[in-house]
Amino acid sequence: MDQQTSLLDRLFETGLLIETGVEGLYGRSGRFENIITRFEALIDTIGSGDGAEPIRFPPGMNRAHFEGSGYMKSFPQLAGTVHSFCGNELDHMNLLQCMEAGDDWTKGQAGTDIVLTPAACYPLYPTVAKRGALPEGGGLFDLQSYCFRHEPSNDPARMQLFRMREYVRMGTPDQVMAFRNDWMERGKALMASVGLPVEIDVANDPFFGRAGRMMKNNQRDQNLKFELLIPITSTTKPTACMSFNYHQDHFGKGWEISTAGGEVAHSACVGFGLERIALALLHHHGLDIDKWPNPVRKTLGF
Template identity: 35%
Template sequence: MMVSACCHPLYAMLRGQQVDGQAYGVGGPGGFAFRHEPSKDPFRAVTFRQMEHVVFGDEAHASRTRDRCVQTAFDLLTVLGLDPRAEVASDPFFGRAGQLMGSGQQATSAKIELTYDAYGPDCERVALGSGNKHGGHFCHDFGLTLASGEPAHSMCMGFGLERVAVALLQTHGMSVGSWPIDVRELLDLA
């Protein structure tokens, strides 16, 4: 199945279960996502690998966890030398209804992208990853509940693996041996 995010099949796999406080890692080297989004940007491949961390809980837990994951991911990208910026964003929903959904995402800061300056200060930055609050949307649709029986809320933190790799190569060069030692050690490349 061609999914727009690696976490989407997880909800169907957990259908009808109690998921209070549970966390799942999905995607990775075999986790392909597909997006049919018109773009001339080489960072925006139609199919790409994605790594995501999904957490379930009540609204406050999902929100706090998303914020903590965004900060941890920001710190990681900073240590890797990628000079990230955290920006409120929205998914590229299409049509008039999609514009309203995107506006709602931005108004509630439901999506925070960690962006990278791939093309210079006068160009749009490229998202390397994002932290997303889904509210009860997916959980309600798939009957995922808390221990209390109330519908669960979820969040995910995801990275585009090829995007991060290209950003590392663009920032530090094609010869991994010449990268800063702290970056190589963190990535177990020293």
């Protein structure tokens, strides 16, 4: 915990991140953003030859699609729904009085059609489903968006609003597994090229509750999720900076996505936690970017 607080404090002191008064919600300085911009350009150089279709969804998604995804079954504690005031002028006066009195005025807000995006790929599946069967060779998509997870923490590597870059592959099990294996190798090489020590390990998502414990075990037993880990705020428990997820036919079944051959599509995704990667670079090479090792600076185009 001390190491977490101390990295966060130093990030505030140097102005790399900006305090907002809410744990896990920070402003980013130009210097911090520059790291992410350059790292994303590096991802592009590796991924661009694959011909992925770039799509950028906003940080919110259709609530009906979110409900259809099953996210609330597995991770209810992390989701963020968007609510608005839908009343008249009298309701408005009451709201302001409630706020003035320091009471919880948000109780009067009504759920909208929008939920904050929990992972960059969630809006993709219903989009692809609408297009009909996948083309011969399957589908490959390049995504990035701000994502929300309600887990306030003083660990700077656990933000409530953070950016996730993702490649998503859809097709036959073979296509999808080959994609995931490729990216595990690429991920290791990519991180080595910027001087970061990594290990890859099997992992599980933070499924909710007692029933979730079984899902965690299943996910691990079947090797569905791997994470690329880099020490950031703790040396005993390194932080997941990339993840490599094989969904089997979960999204293909749920959204009725089929391969060109008419089978239920399998899917996999590789995700980059962009803020975490920036933090890993800052932790390992120091908070003064001008003094980072020359090979690292060169690789990132500084």
